[in-house]
Amino acid sequence: MGFEEKTMKTEKIYEGKILNLRIDMVELPDKKYSKREIVEHPGAVAIAALTDDNEIILVKQYRKAVEKELVEIPAGMLEISEEPREAAVRELKEETGFSADKMEYICEFYTSPGFTNEKLYLFLATGLKAGESHPENDEYIDVLKFKLDNLVDMVWKGQILDSKTIIGAFAVSSYLQNKR
């Protein structure tokens, strides 16, 4: 039947630029109590952008949290009161310069629901037109292209280490197969 963890007390630890941290004291069944450390995040979008030649647009950037460069599909945080589809159009343009005739919703998911409410909306962009990119002030991004089939191989070879990009590779392959 399921139950809910009722919040007995909440404590704000930090309010930042891209995330907040709070601790909730929750009530469990049988009057037990536990602490939940929760990272509040505004949510994000990611875009699997597919060229007419079946190539996926990828971005390579240094990720300080993991202390290495990662190859990922373009992505970015939702701005205040921004719709996911709008954000997908904006982020694709900013990071890669591409605009898309078609921006299809694929799926949405929580990246790590054990400690954060970050939700990510995944889109498939097609009918691409190249243009000028406008990365944010603190973003240094290389734009790459790989065949969709090669991207799935790269997952198996351990060359793609980012969860949204792995989901993008599998989900878009499966979506396109089912459509055909």
Place this chain on the structure above:
Amino acid sequence: MGFEEKTMKTEKIYEGKILNLRIDMVELPDKKYSKREIVEHPGAVAIAALTDDNEIILVKQYRKAVEKELVEIPAGMLEISEEPREAAVRELKEETGFSADKMEYICEFYTSPGFTNEKLYLFLATGLKAGESHPENDEYIDVLKFKLDNLVDMVWKGQILDSKTIIGAFAVSSYLQNKR
């Protein structure tokens, strides 16, 4: 050719039970500076456990961070100096009671590298034997089973909202197809 963001200053904000928060001041190209808010996490394992009848074992639990019950593959954090495979065996047993003849490494990924170093190791468990579960004190878990094909359908229907479970569904389907 890629660059690194050099840490100029680091500030610990919080040290907790399952995560720490710190802020790094980093140097970018052209002597620009930026702040990176980083959630430190010990890493985790997730287990796609497949019965002889091609059913995947799932757990349903309330996730305070997202304020709802989610259906996920079993998972848990790495303990200090624990190998991922050991942790996978332990977590599968604790959360579901199942032990496995075979625990195969499938892939690994960062859940959300924009702000956390959390890395997740995914395993495929087969040759399952049922036993008694031993969830942690603050875990309330229902164990469910779904056919692997149905799990992929559930992703498309928006019934699976957890990234590791989506990767598990697609990756294990693809892995088993390639093996045949």
